Amino acid sequence: MTPTPREVLLFTLEGQRYALPMEDVRELIRAVRLTPLPRAPVVVEGLLDLRGELLPVLDMRRRFRLPARPLSSSDHLVVAQAGARRVALRVDRAEGLLALEPGSLDSTPRELPGVGYVAGALKLPDGLVLLHDLRTFLSEAEALELEEALAREGVSR
Template sequence: MKSLAPPLRLVLLKVDGQTYALHLEAVDRVLHMAAITPLPGAPDVVEGVINIQGEVLAIVSIRRRLGLPRRSVTAADSLVVAHAGTRRIAIIAESVLGVAECGAGAVVGCDDIGHGIRHIEGVVKTSDGLVLIQDLERFFSAEEAQSLDMALERA
């Protein structure tokens, strides 16, 4: 008998009207927006940093990662605290929609769609449209990770 893969559990969030997803196991919690402190020398994808219970976290923008027009952060935005490799980050979301499940077979890998989208793991089609699953393991390039480390050390 063939064993079925467990369903993927995804945290859904909206950025610029598009739905994105993060693997639930990578997400620690969702917070209300807080004041962001600029971080000179950080990669462009980093909006700044915040201090959460003594831990300084980089605030990153999917909007900047995808080259979308800049938008001011508002008090209505949320921060999704998640693991990106060994680093904890907070991702700006215009809204967090909740948790959804889908079969692993429903995900179309980005290699099947096109090359050059290294931070998108795959796409899932839902009744509301396409959901882009972020690959947090590859969210930062090696150069960006090094630049962020150096900026955090200087701060």
């Protein structure tokens, strides 16, 4: 079970807000050109060269069934820890940090079918925000397919 976060990073996609536990977030950077990764799962947008470390960039739009959009210089990349692997997530905009009040996280959504990567919902004054668990963001098959694609390119953990 994932520990309850005390602070989250809020971000937006298509005007909808989402959150990640701050414990998983390493840094924020402006979007840059990505290198394609042949034979990677469809949820992987490409590779990011971050100071010599090659990171897979996960396509949040595809995962959330939002319309595809070309990479923009106004997009943000959230570098985060997804289990044993560091990844980057392309988001429209990182909004900032939010300290959670006790009782503001409802874990009920985690039990709904088809939302295995949702750790819960934050009850904020201006609406609900889904909190995502990057440890379960990729299915086992997607994680294996990603590892194989990265190995073919000579990229290690």
